[in-house]
Amino acid sequence: xxxxxxxxxxxxxxxxxxxxxxxxxxxxxxxxxxxxxxxxxxxxxxxxxxxxxxxxxxxxxxxxxxxxxxxxxxxxxxxxxxxxxxxxxxxxxxxxxxxxxxxxxxxxxxxxxxxxxxxxxxxxxxxxxxxxxxxxxxxxxxxxxxxxxxxxxxxxxxxxxxxxxxxxxxxxxxxxxxxxxxxxxxxxxxxxxxxxxxxxxxxxxxxxxxxxxxxxxxxxxxxxxxxxxxxxxxxxxxxxxxxxxxxxxxxxxxxxxxxxxxxxxxxxxxxxxxxxxxxxxxxxxxxxxxxxxxxxxxxxxxxxxxxxxxxxxxxxxxxxxxxxxxxxxxxxxxxxxxxxxxxxxxxxxxxx
Ligand code: ATP
Ligand code: FE2
Numbered sequence: 001x002x003x004x005x006x007x008x009x010x011x012x013x014x015x016x017x018x019x020x021x022x023x024x025x026x027x028x029x030x031x032x033x034x035x036x037x038x039x040x041x042x043x044x045x046x047x048x049x050x051x052x053x054x055x056x057x058x059x060x061x062x063x064x065x066x067x068x069x070x071x072x073x074x075x076x077x078x079x080x081x082x083x084x085x086x087x088x089x090x091x092x093x094x095x096x097x098x099x100x101x102x103x104x105x106x107x108x109x110x111x112x113x114x115x116x117x118x119x120x121x122x123x124x125x126x127x128x129x130x131x132x133x134x135x136x137x138x139x140x141x142x143x144x145x146x147x148x149x150x151x152x153x154x155x156x157x158x159x160x161x162x163x164x165x166x167x168x169x170x171x172x173x174x175x176x177x178x179x180x181x182x183x184x185x186x187x188x189x190x191x192x193x194x195x196x197x198x199x200x201x202x203x204x205x206x207x208x209x210x211x212x213x214x215x216x217x218x219x220x221x222x223x224x225x226x227x228x229x230x231x232x233x234x235x236x237x238x239x240x241x242x243x244x245x246x247x248x249x250x251x252x253x254x255x256x257x258x259x260x261x262x263x264x265x266x267x268x269x270x271x272x273x274x275x276x277x278x279x280x281x282x283x284x285x286x287x288x289x290x291x292x293x294x295x296x297x298x299x300x301x302x303x304x305x306x307x308x309x310x311x312x313x314x315x316x317x318x319x320x321x322x323x324x325x326x327x328x329x330x331x332x333x334x335x336x337x338x339x340x341x342x343x344x345x346x347x348x349x350x351x352x
Contacts, residue, residue, distance in 0.1 A: 016040075016326050020089030023078075023113070024318025027106030028098025028126045029151065030058050030189070032067040034078050035314025037322050039089070041136055043315035044082055046308065047074045052189050057179075064101035071109050088117055090330070092321020095123030096342030097151075103338035111336060120330030122321040125347040126312075127152060130278040131163060132323060133316035138303035140274040141352075146263045146291065147344075149279030149312075150175035150190070153225055154344060155262050157270045162345045166270070167223030167262045174255055175281045177227035181234055181251060185244060195248045196284050202245035214242060214250035219258035223265060230255055256287045260294050267298060277304040280311040327351045 017039040026033040026046075035046030049070040051063045079085050093110035096103060107123075114121035131145050145156040145163070153169040172180070175192055182191020203209055214237060217229040230251065237247045263275060275295050281287060282304050295302035309316060327350035 018089055018322055018325055021083055021087045022090045022092055022122075022318045022322040022325065023083065023088055024124075024129075024314040024316065024321055025091070025093040025106045025110050026126070026312050026314045026317050027067050027102050027109075028094045028096075028312065029102055030063060031312040032070050032074065032102075032106070033312060033314040034074050035316070035318055036078070036083050037315060037318040039322075041319060041322055043133070043137070043309065043319060046313040046315045047078050047082070048313060049074060054188070056183075058099070058189075060099040060101045063099065064105050067102055067105040071105065075109070075113075085117070088119060090114075090120045090122055090321060090325050091117070092122040092124050092317050092324075094126045094129070094317055095331070095336070096126065096339030098126060098338075098340060100338060100340045103340065107336060107338050111333060115333075120325060121333065121336055122324050123331040123336050124317055124320040124324060125342055125344065126317070127154070127342075127344040128163060128347050128349070129316040129320040130310075131156065131276070131344075133309050133319045134276045134278045134303065134305045136319055136323075137305045137309060138276060140276055140301065140303045142272060143274035143276035143303065144263055144266045144270060144272045145276045145278060146259055146282075147279045148174050148259060148277070148281035148287065150179060150281075152279065153227070153259065153281075155223070155259075155266045156344060157266060157272060158349060159270075161349050162347070163349060164345055165343075166266045167225065170221065170224050170226045171228045172231075174225075174227055174259065175279070177231045177255065178251070178281070181231055184235055185238065190280070192281055192284065195251065196286065198245045199249035199252045199286065202243070202249040205245070209246070209249065211250055211253060214246055216250055216254040219255060220261055223262055225258055225262060227255060252284070252286050256284070256290050259287070260290045263291070264294050264298065267300060273298070273300040275300060275302045277302070278310060282310040283307045323351050 033048035
C-alpha cells in the first residue's frame with residue numbers, strides 16, 4: 001500500500017530511480033518500525049510496534065527487548081503484505097541519535113538483512129529523516145524546519161550542505177514535556193494526542209475561553225526554548241484545582257506559541273519563505289494551525305506531511321536511505337556502529 005501524499009518536490013531526486021525498493025528500519029526509542037520507499041522515493045506503509053510503559057518513562061533495555069521480540073514478526077508481515085523481497089535493493093536503518101540498546105536492535109536486524117540479501121546497508125540520521133520525508137512529500141525546497149518530537153525540539157535551516165540548528169530546547173523536548181505532564185495525570189504514553197483531545201474539549205465547552213488565571217512561563221530564551229518551567233507550572237495549576245482540560249489547553253497555547261515564535265524569527269533572519277513541520281508533535285492540529293497563521297502573515301507557506309509520516313516510522317528512514325544511496329556511499333559494516341549522540345548538523349546533505 002503506497003501512502004497518499006501531496007505533490008512531490010525535489011525533482012532531481014525523484015527522477016532518479018534506485019531500481020528497486022529501499023527498506024527502512026526505525027528503532028531509536030519507543031517505536032520499532034519497518035517501512036519502505038519505491039525506487040523513485042514514494043513511501044509505502046510502515047508496520048510498527050510501540051512500547052507503552054504502564055508507569056514511568058521508557059526503560060532502554062525493556063524497550064530493546066520489546067523491539068527484539070517484535071522485529072521478526074514485523075518483517076514477516078511487511079514481506080507478506082507490502083514488499084516483494086526480490087525487489088529490495090538496499091536496507092536503511094536509524095544509526096542515531098537514540099537509546100543505545102534500542103538502536104542496536106535495529107542495526108543488527110539491518111546488518112543481517114543486508115548481508116543475507118547481499119544489498120547495500122545505509123545508516124541514517126533519525127532527525128534528518130524526519131526532515132527529508134517532509135521535504136520530499138510536501139513540495140517545499142528550502143524551508144525553515146520546526147522539528148518537534150518527544151526527544152527533540154529544534155528550529156533548523158539548511159546552510160552549506162548541512163541542516164544547521166538555529167534554535168533548540170535547552171532542557172527537555174516538547175513531546176517529552178507533554179508526555180510527562182500527561183503521565184502525572186494518569187494518562188498513558190503517548191500523552192500528546194490525549195492532551196490535544198482534552199484541550200479541544202475545553203474549547204468546545206468554553207468557546208470564549210480566556211488564559212486569565214492559566215498563565216504559564218515564557219519558554220523562549222533568545223533563539224532557544226525551555227519546557228521544564230512550563231511543565232512544573234502546569235502541574236501546579238492542576239494541583240491548585242484548575243480543570244485538567246483548561247490546563248491542557250493553556251499548555252498547548254504557551255508551548256506551541258514559543259516554538260512558532262522561534263520559527264518565525266528563524267524565517268526572518270534566514271530570509272526563507274517556507275516552513276516545514278516534522279516529528280510526532282507535528283500531528284497536533286493546533287500547532288499546524290498556528291504555523292499556518294504565522295506563515296500566511298509573512299506571505300509564506302507552511303507544510304506538514306501526513307500524520308503517519310510525522311511520528312517515528314520506517315518509511316522516513318527508507319526515504320533518507322534512498323537519498324544517501326543516490327548521492328553518497330553505502331555504509332560499510334565496520335562503520336555501521338550506532339551513534340547515540342549523533343547531531344542533526346553532523347550529517348552532510350549532498351542532495352538538493
Ligand atoms: P525523536 O527521536 O525524533 O525525538 P520520538 O522518539 O519522540 O522522536 P516521535 O514519534 O517523533 O518519536 O514523537 C513522539 C511524540 O509525539 C510523543 O511525545 C507524543 O506525545 C507526541 N505526539 C504525538 N501525537 C501528538 C499530538 N497529536 N499532539 C501533541 N503531541 C503529539
Ligand atoms: Fe522521531
